[in-house]
Amino acid sequence: MNIPAELKYARTHEWARVEADGTVTVGITDHAQEALGDIVFLELPDVGRRVKAGEECAVVESVKAASDIYAPVGGEIVAANLDAVDAPETVNQDAYATWLFRIRPDEASALDGLLDAAGYARVAEEA
């Protein structure tokens, strides 16, 4: 299973990365894209929207089904990846290179509640 050690993970199969400016970049895991199958549509949050940790804020639709994406941390949406909206299949091709949105977290410690790679590997194996 492809689970990069440098990222943090939510139990709901999002990955998160803290950037140098303190914002958090979010995408879905390789395990999640594999389970969804061919992805054909993304609905991303508007920039400026405030989200709580665990709140539904995006939708990834594969040929099979629609799947909600949850904000791994609370804060303000500061960017959405419109290139990915135009080419949803890039999520299948590289789920870690294809980010979905960025959040400016309300608290710097917001990522503490997320899983590390080993912790997520256990979650993904059970799924």
Add this chain to the structure above:
Amino acid sequence: MGNRTPLYASHVAAGAKIVDFAGWDMPIHYGSQLNEHHAVRADAGMFDVSHMLAIDLEGVESTGWLRALLANDVRKLGLPGKALYSCMLREDGGVIDDLIVYFLSPTRFRIVVNAGTAAKDLQWMQDHAAGSDLRLTPRRDLAMIAVQGPRARDRCWDAFPASRSATQALAPFQGTETGGWFVARTGYTGEDGFELTLPAEEAAGAWQALAAAGVRPCGLGARDTLRLEAGMNLYGQDMDETVSPLESGLAWTVDLRDPDRRFVGRRALESAAPARELVGLVLEDKGVLRAHQRIFTDRGPGETTSGSYAPTLERSIAFARVPAGCRPGETVQVEIRDKRLTARVVRPPFARHGKALV
């Protein structure tokens, strides 16, 4: 563990993702549903449809019995091997199942029914055959492989050269018995091809030979998007016992021409004009149509029954049951999550023979 077809081990060996379908462990895809879909539109793919049930009917009363049982009229089947699509109805006009019936001889037919309804269908048929000399034989000893796509027949002949002479002249919707197999030029994808019915013990070898001839294994996922694009209904989703064929886009399969043919459900169909109809939708906005989304029309609400991203059209399509009187070209609103999006009403099919029609 669910029921397994004679090809289960072949699917697992080919890397299939297996899901439950009507109590059967079936392949949903072998890696990419999209690539499987495109293979069928552009070349050739194969589907294990052995979960469906073939029921053989024998007896001198067969024709008359089927004419009373089915909404379509088997009397239009003149040539041996000819196939007919029909609904089997309840007295109230609700659809028990949709099926294909093959005319083999005036005293012998083969009926192919859906997997999820097979037990119910067989019981219904046996009840209606009680007291007659008819014999109904479920054929779980057979496997069925649908080979579909513009190059499907050529690749079948590459895999099984001996079958060519018997099957080369088959017209669409026509089948023939050859070498212990039944080969029919039928399918559920909107493409040319054959459906092979063969002894279960020969299925894995046939599957392997077809793969070696360049036919791509395809799962139920691609089967669903292909049939939806082709404008073909799925039982249990687009129609069931609560709706009539006239409310399901299937009026063309109900044959009312012979006034003396009193088939089960006829009185109900003739007693009132249908209040609803099944139409095709193409989403104009961005998003994906799915089953059970709410529809808003000028004449009242409706609901999608099947919906998907359509790989051939690269947009989203659906069937929707709406108040009768919708015109192709008019637009309706579809509720998707918290938004109302615009969809255009079209007359299915959406795609045939590799080409978009809408």
